[in-house]
Amino acid sequence: MRIGIIGLPNVGKSTLFNALTAGAAPAENYPFCTVEPNVGVVPVPDRRLERLAAVVSPPQVIPAVIEFADIAGLVQGASKGEGLGNQFLGHIRNVDALAHVVRCFEHPDVTHVMGTIDPVRDHDVVLTELALADLAAVERRLDKVKKAARSGDKDAAAEEQTLARIVGELDAGRPAYAAITSEDDARLAREIGLLTALPVIYAANISEEDLGKAEIPEVAALVAAVRHLAETAEVLVFSAEFEAELAELEEPERAEFLTSVGLDQPGLDRFVAACYRLLGLETFFTFNEKEARAWTIPGGSTAYDAAGKIHSDFQRGFIRADTIHVDDLVAAGSYKVAREKGLIRSEGRDHLVRDGDVLLFRFNV
Numbered sequence: 001m002r003i004g005i006i007g008l009p010n011v012g013k014s015t016l017f018n019a020l021t022a023g024a025a026p027a028e029n030y031p032f033c034t035v036e037p038n039v040g041v042v043p044v045p046d047r048r049l050e051r052l053a054a055v056v057s058p059p060q061v062i063p064a065v066i067e068f069a070d071i072a073g074l075v076q077g078a079s080k081g082e083g084l085g086n087q088f089l090g091h092i093r094n095v096d097a098l099a100h101v102v103r104c105f106e107h108p109d110v111t112h113v114m115g116t117i118d119p120v121r122d123h124d125v126v127l128t129e130l131a132l133a134d135l136a137a138v139e140r141r142l143d144k145v146k147k148a149a150r151s152g153d154k155d156a157a158a159e160e161q162t163l164a165r166i167v168g169e170l171d172a173g174r175p176a177y178a179a180i181t182s183e184d185d186a187r188l189a190r191e192i193g194l195l196t197a198l199p200v201i202y203a204a205n206i207s208e209e210d211l212g213k214a215e216i217p218e219v220a221a222l223v224a225a226v227r228h229l230a231e232t233a234e235v236l237v238f239s240a241e242f243e244a245e246l247a248e249l250e251e252p253e254r255a256e257f258l259t260s261v262g263l264d265q266p267g268l269d270r271f272v273a274a275c276y277r278l279l280g281l282e283t284f285f286t287f288n289e290k291e292a293r294a295w296t297i298p299g300g301s302t303a304y305d306a307a308g309k310i311h312s313d314f315q316r317g318f319i320r321a322d323t324i325h326v327d328d329l330v331a332a333g334s335y336k337v338a339r340e341k342g343l344i345r346s347e348g349r350d351h352l353v354r355d356g357d358v359l360l361f362r363f364n365v
Contacts, residue, residue, distance in 0.1 A: 001066050001067065001096050001097075001275065001279065001281065001296060002067040002068075002069060002094070002095045002096050003066065003067065003068050003069070003095060003096065003097050003098070003099050003271075003275055004069045004071050004092055004094075004095035004097070004098050004099070005017055005068060005069065005070050005071060005098075005099045005101060005203075006071050006092060006098055006099070006100055006101070006126065007100055007101035007102060007103075007122070007126060008103070008113050008114070008122050008125065008126065009113045010103070010110055010111060010112060010113055011101045011102060011103035011122070011205060012101055012103060012105075012205040012240035012241075013070055013071075013101045014038075014070055015240035015241065015243075015244050016101060016203070016205070016238070016240040016243060016267070017038060017040065017068055017070035018244060018247070019240065019243035019244045019246065019247045019267065019268075020040065020042060020068055020243070020247075020267065020268050020271065021040025021041075021042050021068060022247035022248075038069070038070040039067060039068070039069050039070075040067070040068050040070075041065050041066075041067050042065065042066055042067075042068065042268065043063035043064070043065055044063050044064040044065060044066050044272050044283075044294065044296070045063075045268060045269050045272060046063060046064070046283060046294055048283075048285070048326045048327075048356055049061060049063055049285060049292065049293075049294045051326065051330045052285055052287065052292050052326050052329065052330065052358065053287075053292045054330075055329060055330055055333065055334060055335075056287045056292055056334075056335065058287055058288070058289070058290060058291045058292045059290060059291070060290060060291040060292075061291065061292050061293075062291055062292070062293040062294070063293075063294050064283060064294040064295060064296045066272055066275065068099075069094075069095055071092060092130075092195050092198075093193040093195065095198065096198075096199075096279060097198055097199040097200065097201065097275060097278055097279055098198050098199070098200045098201070099200075099201050099203050099271070099275075100123070100126060100200055100201070100202050100203065101203045101205055101240075102119045102122055102123055102202060102203065102204055102205065102222055103117060103119065103122060103205055104117070104119050104204045104205055104206045104210075104216060104218035104219050104222065105117070105205060105206050105207040105210070105218075105239075106207070107207070117218065119204065119218045119219070119221055119222040119225075120221050120222060120224075120225045123202070123222060123225055123226065124225070127173075127175065127196070127229075128173075130175075130195040130196050131170050131173070131175065131176075131195075131196050133195055134166075134170055134176050134194045134195055134196050134197075135167065135170045135171070137192050137193065137194065138163055138166050138167055138170070138176075138192065138194070139167065141163060141192055142160065142163045142164070142167070145159050145160045145163060146160055159188060162179070162184075162185055162188060163188075165179040166179040166189075166194070170196070174229060175196035175197070175200075175229060175230075176189060176194045176195075176196040176197040177189075177196060177197045177198075177199075177230075178229075178230075180197055199278045199279060200233065200278075201234050201235075201236060201271075201274050201275065201278055202222065202226050202233060202234065202235045202236070203235075203236050203238060203271075204216075204218070204219045204222055204223075204235055204236065204237045204238070205238060205239065205240050206218075206219065206237060206238070206239050207239060207241065208239045208241045208242045208245075208261075210239070211239050211242060211261040211262070211263070212261050212262040212263075216237070219235070219237055222235060223235045234274055234277070234278065236267075236270060236271065236274055238267045238270070238271075242261065243266065243267040243268075245257070246258070246266055246267075254266065276296075279298075280298060280299040280300075281296050281297065281298060281299065282296070282297055282298070282299045282301070282353065282354070282355035283295065283296055283297075283355055283356065284297060284306055284353050284355075284356070284357045284358070284359055285326055285356075285357070285358045285359070286310065286358070286359055286360070286361075287358070295309050295310065297309055297353065299355075300352065301352070301353050302349060302350050302351060302352060302353065303318075303320075303321040303323070303347050303348070303349055303350070303351040303353060303359065303361075304318055304349035304350070305353075306321070306353050306359060307321070307349075307361050307363070310361070313363065313365045314361050314363050315363075316363075316365055317363035317364045317365035318349050318361070318363050319362040319363055319364055320346045320347060320348060320361075320362045321346075321347045321348075321351060321359045321360065321361050321362070322344050322345070322346055322347075322359070322360040322361075322362065323344065323345050323346075323347045323351065323357055323358070323359055323360075324338055324343050324344045324345070324357070324358050325354065325356050325357055325358070326356045326357070326358050327356065328343050329343075329358055
């Protein structure tokens with residue numbers, strides 16, 4: 001899972017990125033990572049994995065990972081080549097979802113690229129640039145599809161209708177995802193690389209002094225603006241400045257620092273949870289004599305799908321999956337006791353994996 005952190009310059013993107021990726025493994029240790037933009041691969045915080053490890057006592061514990069890409073600041077006119085222009089937009093197309101950081105704080109030493117603090121305006125500038133880039137891409141595709149549709153190509157005719165619907169949404173100032181109504185639509189959007197079809201989390205960056213406040217006018221305005229476009233849009237409120245300070249502390253001090261501002265978990269935890277919700281992802285666990293490990297899969301995946309996540313041999317030779325929820329295993333105290341109590345079920349390939357399942361695959365290749 002790769003999350004692109006975007007926004008105007010000087011909104012706190014890099015501060016947030018540095019806080020989230022503090023102590024992370026270098027990106028080049030993982031496949032398909034690029035040098036530009038800045039990329040950090042970080043472990044997904046999951047206390048369930050810690051509890052599982054305490055029960056099975058493996059020599060190694062391997063969490064799932066999430067990749068954050070700090071993409072250079074967008075400026076007005078990027079869709080026409082201003083600033084990094086096409087290079088910036090090309091980087092965005094390589095992510096699974098976007099975290100759009102919007103500045104909601106004043107700071108005398110951090111100038112705003114547009115002169116004043118206005119979260120709604122800033123949000124609209126970024127959305128407009130992405131939409132203009134999408135509109136150009138869709139219109140190029142539409143020109144080609146129309147010719148094929150006129151020759152009697154039914155698939156081209158269906159695609160033409162979808163593209164026309166997307167153009168209508170973009171012309172009306174709405175993102176392309178408003179026109180995505182089926183998996184075929186989503187596949188087409190991915191093929192074209194539509195930026196406004198990507199799932200988005202909005203991150204309202206406030207000052208450390210505003211943490212814990214019940215109402216922040218700039219945040220309220222931003223929430224109203226994004227909810228107007230999508231009822232389910234999620235706005236996370238955080239302070240990049242605070243997160244940067246938090247990242248420098250040792251674990252015992254972190255808890256005290258969080259409590260001092262009325263928070264119960266750091267920004268990374270809240271970001272990852274929001275990303276999982278946004279993309280509809282779940283976690284399952286495995287363990288053996290060498291390791292306990294967390295794996296990420298789409299919600300609704302079967303045991304057969306999960307087996308393929310680990311290794312193609314597991315999937316090809318799938319026999320069954322011995323299954324127990326991590327909470328039940330922890331409560332039992334050991335896998336042996338859980339089996340004696342009849343808590344472990346043998347499930348077939350069509351079993352729907354639940355978030356938090358512990359799976360032991362039986363296979364024969």
